[in-house]
Amino acid sequence: MAQKYRIYINEKVILITESEPKHADNFEKLDAETFDLKIIYTWILANPNKLFYIKTANAKVYFKAVKKSITLIEAAGGLVKNTKGQYLFIYRNDKWDLPKGKIEKEEGVKEAAVREVEEECGIKVSELNEKICKTYHVYVNRGEVVLKKTHWYAMKSKAKDKLKPQKEEGITDVRWFEKEHIEPIIDNTFPSIMDVLHKEKLVTNKVMPLSE
Incomplete structure (x- = not known):
């Protein structure tokens, strides 16, 4: 293939x-x-x-x-599902997104993924499951064009956890969404996030925005 x-x-x-x-x-x-x-x-x-x-x-x-050929920054994050079958999303920079962040020095990828989700959303991850995929995106960091590689994991958390957006990271909202009601996400998110949702079969009946 x-x-x-x-x-x-x-x-x-x-x-x-x-x-x-x-x-x-x-x-x-x-x-x-x-x-x-x-x-x-x-x-x-x-x-x-x-x-x-x-x-x-x-x-x-x-x-x-x-x-x-370019500076590579590694990050990790997660798609979190609770005991009610709902999925967790954050709202940052006028877009719905998934919690993620840079991997710290001497920190494992899985450890970073859990830490970032917990810090950005105020929840406790109860279960870390399989890796979903990796995505790559380019942006400018301190005047330098860099490539970010993000490792995405499936996670679980208890629905009773109180959500708390990490405002110092520009997150203004954290919300659970039913699988059947993620239209606001699909209509206002990044193509790389659509890749994650597609891998987890949360998006099946829509053409991915940048599909080949």
């Missing part, structure tokens, strides 16, 4: 693939030989297109080289 990797820049995506994407006419092709994520970042932000792709013979090797 052909390998594919996604790098998100806000609402936009760069698809690294070994084959032409479906609906290729909707994508703008980038040159694999001259591609430099740090240089092209500003150009992509200004470009009216949302979908870009790089075709390469070995997507895994190419993506590994891309990661080596």
Whole structure:
């Protein structure tokens, strides 16, 4: 099966693939030989297109080289389900999001995921389950274009925990949502979060915003 990797820049995506994407006419092709994520970042932000792709013979090797060419920041977070079957979301920067944060020095990935969820939402994680997926997005950190790799885990928490948004991190709301009532999330979240929801089958009957 052909390998594919996604790098998100806000609402936009760069698809690294070994084959032409479906609906290729909707994508703008980038040159694999001259591609430099740090240089092209500003150009992509200004470009009216949302979908870009790089075709390469070995997507895994190419993506590994891309990661080596830029500062990589590792983060971890979780999709939390309570005993009522509801899912936990935070509201930050005018978007619905999932709790996550940077992995501290000498901290394990799973440990960081649990800590960030508990700190940002004011809950206690009662169970840490399987890893859902990894997502990658580019942003500017202290004037430097960086790539953030986020490890996502499925978690459980008791519904009786009182929610408390970590306001110093810009979180203004924390809320439980029924699976059947996550339309506000789908309509106002990041494509990378949609990837997580899609992996957990919370989004099945909608086209992902940046699907290839």
